Amino acid sequence: MAVGSGQLRSALWSAEHHQQTAQEREDAVLSQPSNIPLLLSPDRDEDLAKLTEQRVPVFSHEIVPDYLRTKPDPEVEEQEKQLSVEAARIGPEVAQKQIQTLNKLCSNLLEKLNNPRDDRDSESAAIRQSKPSFNPADTNALVGAVAFGKGLSKCRPPGPVAPGHPGQGPMMSGGPTLQQVTIGGGSGQQAGMGGPVAPQQQGQPGKIPSSIKTNIKSASGSMHPYNR
């Protein structure tokens, strides 16, 4: 009992006569809300720099709006004013009801998040299976269309297409009409480009050789006129 009361008395005494350590004194100075700036100077203050761990080296006009701010930003103040007007407008009963709804929603959500239930997982998986978001057959169809035109109408005109119609946009002749084009590799000769290839009439699958022979030789490095 004596020891206990002695301890209690010493605890009360130190609470009354608490001698602050140097660090606590410094902290108290900075955390007191009634700081009044007496002097702003653009000079670097070493003591301040050391105190704030180099975060505030200069107590100047630039740091005033950030560090000495007591009111919120103007935009925030405006929003807060609007919110308080709104709150005053709706009346206390409505506000209370809204608070209760919010609390209920939050607690429901928390419960759902904190308690993973197995039946919940299986039911969501079932829902996902019944509503598939893609169709593999469609994937294949689309990929085929993009890759080689499966399902897109190939342009094969029934009659001959004369070569003298350059201004009609893409010509609609069929695919295999270039049998008379010889594409040879470069072999040191000069590259010769023949005239435009005349598409042939495709009355039957057989190829009709035409009298127009074109020689399109691909230009390789060896055919460069400036041989190095």
Place this chain on the structure above:
Amino acid sequence: MEAPPVTSMPVTGGAVNMMEYLLQGSVLDQALESLLHRLRGLCDNMDPETFTDHELVYLLKGQQGNPFILRARRSLSHPTSPWHLRYLGQPEVGDKSRHALVRNCVDVAASHSLPEFLNEMGFRMDHEFTANGHIFRKGVMKIVVSKLSRILVPGNTENTERLSLSYLVELSGLAPAGQDTVSEDMRSFAEQLKPLVHLEKIDPSKQRH
């Protein structure tokens, strides 16, 4: 006209070979909105961009083997923009573990006389279609959600008919030959879009047969 695998060819001056990494999938119309919301969240913050393009695919048939394919694309929503000509090579079959379709890709811009030029060169248009939809970007990757329509009257892009009730979703990335880092990024992005869309490597040659 099979070119040797590009990644094994040395880079001999001129431009570096660019490879396109591609993953494709589709999404039904009713799920489009949720996909767009998810993409808007996942992708870089930019204004939602829609596009309307008209693509023409030109073939050059030589005497041997496969025809040479060039794709010419123009924007219907920006009619004065240049045409975009693209060559896509055969898919690289080297690495089975690679998650995306990899093929050589050459892109150039062209003037509005491109169709006549290609015809003069000997190309013939094989098919055309219009694509319109949304485009998103995440770093190097590009995500295109598009609705494809076939053109009923050749040359008339007003009169179109939808190919299917789904939108095509393509995730693509361009990287110089040899660099494979894009592939990993694409795979993790594709994971994030499941289960809405399954983006996978679809080999077009398997589709044909």
